[in-house]
Amino acid sequence: MGFTIRDLDPAGGAGALDVNAWHWRPTLEIIHSLGFGDETRAILMHYSGVTVEFDRDEARAIARAIRERYLPRMGADTRLTADGGFTDEPDRVGFHRDDLSLNYSATRPWLEQFCEFCERCQGFAVN
Template sequence: MSWKLETPSGESLHVNAWNWRPTLELLEESGVLDAETIAFLGFNGDFDLTGEQAQRIAAFLDTYLADVPVGGRVLLDGSITTEPDTFEFHRDDLARNYSATVPWLTRFRDFCRTATAGFTVG
């Protein structure tokens, strides 16, 4: 499962569920986006975020990423690990399959920063 984030001008970014789910949890836990918006962003339907929301996300990630160690990953529960992802599928604990990597969060932050007119998640 994956999502496409696209600005009105056609700039796009793709993300898989393994990175997207912990990203959404992070944005909800931090209060950057409300629970209802987060719920809509978790479905594969078109949902629009405003330019103001995009800028809030970018500003939050600027601050947040400054404290994440190189090689770190944000897990579904919000904790950070520097253990490398083995890409093993954990059937016994599905939450262990999800992590938002620093490279992904950096790309997402940069995308949000340039999305001054907002973007659609679909």
């Protein structure tokens, strides 16, 4: 299952960004922890096929917060876990049945790519 993040302005230049659920869930936790949107919007963003929108100012604020609060704490191989923690342990690329939260982590390259998208877009829709 994956998600597509689209620029609200098709001519805006940011285009679309595809992300898998494994990277998206920790990213959602960042967005939610920053206070963007209400509980309904936070819940809906967990489901593929449901559209949730963020305006240009929100997108820029999300990128700024990730760059200021998260990326400085991450090395090249650090991953952000679903609970907001950090790990440098290699991803075992297996499905963890005992602790499902271990299946979700956002890599530094993914977060950098998401920030760049947020800085270029005119707001975005997730579905």
